[in-house]
Each structure stands twice: as C-alpha cells, then as structure tokens.
Amino acid sequence: xxxxxxxxxxxxxxxxxxxxxxxxxxxxxxxxxxxxxxxxxxxxxxxxxxxxxxxxxxxxxxxxxxxxxxxxxxxxxxxxxxxxxxxxxxxxxxxxxxxxxxxxxxxxxxxxxxxxxxxxxxxxxxxxxxxxxxxxxxxxxxxxxxxxxxxxxxxxxxxxxxxxxxxxxxxxxxxxxxxxxxxxxxxxxxxxxxxxxxxxxxxxxxxxxxxxxxxxxxxxxxxxxxxxxxxxxxxxxxxxxxxxxxxxxxxxxxxxxxxxxxxxx
Numbered sequence: 001x002x003x004x005x006x007x008x009x010x011x012x013x014x015x016x017x018x019x020x021x022x023x024x025x026x027x028x029x030x031x032x033x034x035x036x037x038x039x040x041x042x043x044x045x046x047x048x049x050x051x052x053x054x055x056x057x058x059x060x061x062x063x064x065x066x067x068x069x070x071x072x073x074x075x076x077x078x079x080x081x082x083x084x085x086x087x088x089x090x091x092x093x094x095x096x097x098x099x100x101x102x103x104x105x106x107x108x109x110x111x112x113x114x115x116x117x118x119x120x121x122x123x124x125x126x127x128x129x130x131x132x133x134x135x136x137x138x139x140x141x142x143x144x145x146x147x148x149x150x151x152x153x154x155x156x157x158x159x160x161x162x163x164x165x166x167x168x169x170x171x172x173x174x175x176x177x178x179x180x181x182x183x184x185x186x187x188x189x190x191x192x193x194x195x196x197x198x199x200x201x202x203x204x205x206x207x208x209x210x211x212x213x214x215x216x217x218x219x220x221x222x223x224x225x226x227x228x229x230x231x232x233x234x235x236x237x238x239x240x241x242x243x244x245x246x247x248x249x250x251x252x253x254x255x256x257x258x259x260x261x262x263x264x265x
Contacts, residue, residue, distance in 0.1 A: 003074045009123065009158050011231055012070070016126035016138055016183065019228045020166055023182035026090055030178040033168065035107045036084040036114065036187055039099035039209060045106065048195060058196025060106075065188065068219025069127040069139060070229075074156040079149060081141070081188040086110060086168060086179050098212040106195065108204045110177040114187070115162060115170040120145055122157035123167070124188065126229045127222040134184060136229055138167050141188045149190035 004012070020028075048056035062080040069076075089096055099105065125139040141157060143150035153159075163172050168179040168187075179185050198204035224230060 001071050003076070003078075003156070004070075004072045006156055006158065008072070008231060009074065009156070012126050012229070013123045013158050015229060015231070016123075016136075017166055019126075019136060020180060020182040027182045029181050031088055031090070031181050032093065033086045033088060033110050033177045033179040034093075035095070036086045036110050037095050037105050037107045038082065038084050039101040039105050041102035041211075042104045044102065045104050045195075045206070058194060058199075060193040060195050062190060062192055066217075066219040067221075069125045069137065070222045073125045073139075075124050075139075075141065075152075075188065079141070079152060079188075079190065081149070081190040082193060084108070084113075084187040084189060085184070086177075086187060087184045088179075090181070095209075098210040100212055103208060103211040105207050105209045106204060107207060108193075108198060111170060111175045112203050113189075114142060114168075115175075115177065118145060119143065119162070120150060120153070121160050121162050121165070121168075122153040123160055124153075124157050126183075128226050128229055129220050130223045136182075137184045137186055138180075139186050139188055140167055141190065143190045147190065 048060050049058055051057055060082060062082050064077060065075045065079050065081060067076050075081075085095070087096070088094060095105065095107070120143050122141040122143070123138070124141045126136065128134075128136045140160070141149075141153055143153055160167070161169070163169055166180055167183070168177065168185050170177045195204060222229070
C-alpha cells in the first residue's frame, strides 16, 4: 500500500489536534509522566540481559516497525525502533498494572530518556482500533540528529518541538515531562537501548505486570470508519510556511502558541 505523503501526515496531525481540542473533563488536560515503559515477556528481557554470544549483553536492539495503526503510515515496515508507552492511570499516576504485551515491564526515567540528550521528535500516526475501548493513539518518533532514521523522518514525517507540542513535552528549564490526557501517546525510539547501563545508573527498573491477553504479530489494523482519525480527500490543511525550529536544529517543527493555536516555528 502506498504510504502517506508528508502533506498527508500534516493533515493527520491536524486532525489529532482538533480531536484533542474537542476533549472534555479529565481528558482535556495534561498529566505528569515520570517514566516511559515497555511491556514484554520475561523471556524477551531475559534474552537481552543474557551474556555471551547467544545473549544481548544488556542491549535492547531496534527492529522493523510492523503494520499496527494506519496502514499508510510512512514508518510501517520501513523504520527500525522500539515502542515505549507513557500512559498513566488517572487515579494513581502510575502505569496500568495490566498489559496485553507481556508480564514483565521495563520502566525508564522519561526526562533522562527523551529530553536530556539532543533528540528530535516527529509525529507519525493517529489512529484507533475497531473495538475503540482504549481510545485514540498518537505515535511519536524519537531520533538522533544526523542518523539514518532522522534523515528518513525529516523527509516523510512532521517534526514537533520537544518543548511545546500537544502530545508530550518538557518545557525549557524544567525536568517535568507532561503528556496529553486526551490520547494514548506511544513513543517509537529509533536507537538501541543499553538496559544494563540504565539499571546501573538507577535510571531504569524492572517490575512485574499482569498479562491480560496477547498482541498480534503484525499489529492491529486501524478502524477505517472512525470520523476522527481518518483522512478524506476533501480535507484541507491550514499549515503556514516554514522557518527555523526552536530545538536548535534546522528541522521545522510545530509548536504550541499561547492562543491555543498551532503554527510553524
């Protein structure tokens, strides 16, 4: 299937922002996000932590993105990475105790992982599933400037400011990471992750969670009938011309303005 153009990705992001503006009550604001986390089976993490030629020696390696979400998303089957969630329970402020992906969870400090180094962020997808029980999802890709993944994202995705975007951000001078309450935000991290090093620096921990089902090997298909997260041929975009980003790189990025509007910056 032909992938979305960059213009289409912009339109999809515009729809996600419109959806966020329509959310009410507890779904309209932000919540603090102290950790990002990855749920997998115990055997998955045991193999990574195993030493020697048959083990990962503590390095969690990236692999190709599946077809989960929008079937025309540009990163499907084209970009390597690792998915992390940053969604917290409204009552506890902690990750949910259950997971469909496995009974073991790796927790990593969100600020140290996403905002301490000079990473870039890109919007890649907005979708829901046919059951729609878990609401809508937004996927954010995180890259190292100058990497092959970054070059791909600059060409096909929409860069967003790490300091000011409606999905997940950390304002300048702060170490508090905040994410939107209106959508489930998933992070696609395009570098290998040294778990052993993070554990040694006390920036990561393992914990058990309750496995409540199973994930589909090639991902779940998007609900193509949802009016909120599907593009129509008649959709228009009001994007403006581009200028330099505020993240000290040459990639133009969307940034939030005080008037609750969005503009290129």
